Amino acid sequence: MSLEIKNLSGGYGKLTVLKDISFTVSDGTLTALVGLNGSGKSTTINHIIGLLQPKQGSIVLNNLLLDQEPVAYKSQLAYIPEQPIVYEELTLKEHLELTIAAYHLDEKVAWQRAEKLLNIFRLNDKLTWFPTHFSKGMRQKVMIVMAFITDAKLFIIDEPFLGLDVIAVNDLLKLIDSRKKEGTSFLLTTHVLDTIADHADQFVYLKDGQVAAAGAASEFTKLVPELAVSKE
Template sequence: MSLDIKNLSGGYGQLTVLKDISFVVPDGTLTALVGLNGSGKSTTINHVIGLLNPKQGSITLNGLSLTQQPVDYKAQIAYIPEQPVVYEELTLKEHLALTIATYHLDEKIAWQRANELLKTFRLDDKLTWFPTHFSKGMRQKVMIVMAFITDAKLFIIDEPFLGLDVIAVNDLLTLIDNRKKQGVTFLLTTHVLDTIDKHADQFVYLKDGQVAAQGAASDFVTLVPELAVDEG
């Protein structure tokens, strides 16, 4: 099973941003959703996570429909947004406790996983900190830890490397690779493919709200030469 987007059109109010896009994200793979600003990447993500309703088309995840089985559909997803979403009145420990409760996780297993991730991202001595003390990069790390303590089948990560230091980027890529080996699926947005070209299995290139190209990550330079030139 997989994430299957068929003939999706949608946007905001009367504004149609996405125009009949279709692609599949197979199990245990990383699909890079690539495109310049305004291409429709974030709008696609907002439809997949259920923040926007499709004007036409369908979205299913492991056979569950977003429109027909929204609760069970969304329970399979962990989302890391481009701009971290944190609660100023909660400590880091309380953020993790909220995630564990929301996803109905086994507390012992979840906290073991959390402690390992906190050490990896050098947050293990900051459990009593409030978000006001966190930098942008640290807030991003909090979002990563919250997502990866779950047993989500699909991780959606929106421009994950903005604000992260080099070590954190490598740690995140290692986490992604390890979860992929366990059959977990990833949809990741990026402007260019250079950071994750060795980790992505396929790409979908959006341009003006349409799928302009898609294929194996190794074929990106051939199929999307305009972005390859920009990278060079």
């Protein structure tokens, strides 16, 4: 079992956003964390990556607790945020070098992966570029490449398709499918399940900070009819 969230309550300061939520993300699967704005998706992500401390409950990743073994815990995570986080003073190449150093990756293997990913996302001729020259979509692609050169066991991807062109969306989905076959787990947030319906294994539907429904991705329309109707 890759990720287990059990009876998690949390939020910001005295504000409790999440109320006793529980779900798991098993090895080699993609779990879609679905919900409208304000449902608690981002708050859940912030707890998993360690930006927020739970008020109650536990988050366990491959038998590791963040507060007990933070370095080992975080080394198993790769996070792609909704809004790309880049360093304006670093080139694309330097961003990749930073990732390789932070994750203690084998440089030869990591650069082999990077070269393939840079070609896939059409960034191979932009290694000397600074982020100021990148569009929103290109910055998102940089984040994807940085994440996928790692050996992370769990990928946390927050609304990944915003700003990506159709080709890049398909390329990302192919990468996800490939890594799933290797046993990598994915937790991906989205408002609706349309884009990843054929790639997700299960879903967790958050509403007002609680798990309102959960199950196989194929059951989403039946279990969450309100979103099925709203996306038509």
